Structures are given as structure tokens and as C-alpha cells.
Amino acid sequence: MSVDEWADLTPTARTILGFVAQHPRSGYDIREAARRSVSYFWGVSDGQLYPQLKLLAELGLIESPQEDPGARSKSVWHITPAGRAALTKWIRSPSAPLRMRDENLVKMMFAAELEPAEVLRLVDERRKSFEWFAKNVASPGPAQSWQADQKLGSRTTSELLHEYGKQHTENALAWCDQVEEALRGIANDRA
Amino acid sequence: MSVDEWADLTPTARTILGFVAQHPRSGYDIREAARRSVSYFWGVSDGQLYPQLKLLAELGLIESPQEDPGARSKSVWHITPAGRAALTKWIRSPSAPLRMRDENLVKMMFAAELEPAEVLRLVDERRKSFEWFAKNVASPGPAQSWQADQKLGSRTTSELLHEYGKQHTENALAWCDQVEEALRGIANDRA
DNA sequence: CTGAACATGTAAAAGGTTACATGATTTT
DNA sequence: AAAATCATGTAACCTTTTACATGTTCAG
Secondary structure: OHHHHHHHHHHHHHHHHHHHHHEEEEHHHHHHHHHHHHHOEEEOHHHHHHHHHHHHHOOOOOOOOOOOOOOOOEEEEOOOHHHHHHHHHHHHHOOOOEEEEEHHHHHOOOOOOOOOOHHHHHHHHHHHHHHHHHOOOOOOOOOOOOOOOOOOOOHHHHHHHHHHHHHHHHHHHHHHHHHHHHHHHHHHHOO | OOOHHHHHHOOOHHHHHHHHHHHOEHHHHHHHHHHHHHOHHHHHHHHHHHHHEEEEEEEEEEEEOOOOOOOOOOOEEOOOOOHHHHHHHHHOOOOOOOOEEHHHHHHHHHHHOOHHHHHHHHHHHHHHHHHHHHOOOOOOOOOOOOOOEEEEEOEEEEHHHHHHHHHHHHHHHHHHHHHHHHHHHHHHHOO
């Protein structure tokens, strides 16, 4: 419960803290919010969510109004001053390097020796996954009332973040086109 | 040692198998190759590398010519027919969804409530990390003799993969510009 | 009153990273 | 012969994922 135990928090705990900082939320809310917005650059898995909320509460970084003892009903968490301080401190500390796990790309790398059809299958798989993403995650969704979203000049932060996701997706899809074009090159060579 | 134990392999083991499949390599070679090429879409950490190589050998998917008992010297692994079969099977199976951990972006999401200077710091951090990446990872590097790289029409697979990394990096850097522009918007508002 | 969606939780296992330890080879 | 780099390895820890388990509220 010491003031500086924030340093021990896992990155996921900090992300959860961030969500609570935006406005009071229940665990379920956080799950949904994480799916909508950060899922492509930061996944929060179910098994982490509730234990980490509990931990954050124990550290006094968040709290829930009614300490409802036995109840298994919805509890809405809000951030404490200590929590906000911890969040700020985290944001100011150096970030962990970006880490990615893109199995499809790895396969592509090794598929070169296989038949072109195999590469085509992979590109297809990739395209589909990014198309799904464009539709389900990278899309803006209705603006929420609580989005007291800071303006950064003419644009809000969530607009900018959404923009990033969109560009990334478009880029990935364009690359799929490029690979397919190259593959058509093979077909032409053989024709 | 059964034929179908390939299914139990971790994704990292499969990546390692892929590297060995390209041409015979030592653990150290794989480490270097992974750093150069896949590091931004698939990290291989030191602590995994050697144990996984051992496992792959036990399963008969790779082997090292001399079963040098006590020696701690360089051992070069090459893929077995079973290994190649396992690799192909893996490539043909559905890929795990893309997963990303981008702490800098997460922070950006929550930094909106802080002073603009804080956001600027984050953008700066981001820019630097991608600039480093552009210089050290996304750059082509000298073509290696062993790169019996399949031509996909007019272009090789590694060219295409490299192209992807480059586009991704450029995209990320361009986005940094956009955010900074937005921030300058704030400065102007106050001027 | 029944099913769907809401909501919270836990345990075990899998997977990955860090830090450490050690020796071999090559260069200066 | 010292230093740098090549090379392999291990153990402990940390984090995340998966699968399961359970109760609640609301709409039809």
C-alpha cells in the first residue's frame, strides 16, 4: 500500500488505471472500451482484468464507493488522487519498446520456398484479418458522452489515435495488393 | 518424438524452425537473423532460443551433424525431412491473430488530460524509437549469399517484407508529424 | 419464465523475458 | 596476454492466456 508501489504494476494494470482515470468504469466497461479502442495496440485479456482491478484497489489507486461485501454485482471504480499521481508518473517514465506478434508475416517469410499458391493463401488470410479489423476496431464508433476528449489544436486525441489505426490498416491492405501483384507477375511469366 | 508433436510447438519454436529451414544455422546465427529481419514483427528472446533448439532436435525436426557430447562450441543445425513437413503444415494452418504491445501509444491515449508538453514528449519518444528502427532494422542490409530468395514475379520475398517494414515505419513517423502539427495548433491558439 | 447479455471471478498452464553464468575464438 | 566478440546455456520470475465457473439483470 505504500505510495511507490505503483512501480511494481504490470503494464496491463497501468492501462486499466488509465481507463479508470478517464471516467469511472466497471470492469466490464473497461473490457468493452479496451476492445473498441486499444485492442490493436494493447490487448487486455479477461483473466487479467478483475485481479488487476482488485490489486489497484488494494494499493489505493482506485476505489469503489460502496464496499459491498458479499455482492457480485456491478462495481464502478474511480481513480483516487494517489492513482492519478501514479498514472502521471507512469506516463512520464520511458516506455517499453514496441513488441509485435504477427504470425502471418512470419509465415510469409518462410513460405517463399513453397508454391506461390501458398503465399497467396497467406496474403488472403492477412487481408481478411485487416478487413475485419477495419470494420470492427479501427472504425470510430459513436462518440460517447464521457469523452471529455482533449483538443489537440483542431483534433481530439481519440481522433488522432483512430487515424493512426486507420492508416496502419490501409497500409497493411495496400501491401497485400503489392504482394498479389507480384504473384500475378509469376502467373504472367508462366503464361 | 512422434510425428505429430509439431502441434505442441510454441510459436517461437516454429519461427526458429523456419530460420533453420532457410539454410543451416547456429543458434547465434538465428539470433542475429531474427534481430535483423523479424524483430519488429516477431521477437525471439535469448532465453527461448537454445532450449527451443534443443527441443526441436529432440523431436527430430532439426539435427546437428556431430553429436559432440561435452563440447560447448558452435553447432550448426539443419532441418530434417520431418522438420520440413512440420514447417509446411504450420504454414498451412490458420495464424494466430496479430498482437501488439505499444506502450507509447497507450500512454498517448491517457495523456490527453495532461499538458500538451507531455504529449509532445511522448511523440518525441515515439519518433526517436521509429527513427532508430528505420536505421537499424528496417534497412535492407547487404544481401547474403544464402538468400536463395524466391522471386515473386519481379521482387523477392525479403524485398517485400522489408518494404512492409519501411512503409509501416514511414507511416508511424508521418503520424508523429500530424500530432505535432495539431499541437502547434494549440500553441497558435494561445499566441 | 427463459434466454441473452451483463458482470465478476479463479486456477492452471503456457509462454516469454531477464539476469546470470560460462567458455571459445579472434583480434589487438 | 588482454579485450572483444562469438557462442551456448540455465533458472527464476513475470506476465498473459485459456478455460472454466458462477451469479445477475433485463427483455420478450
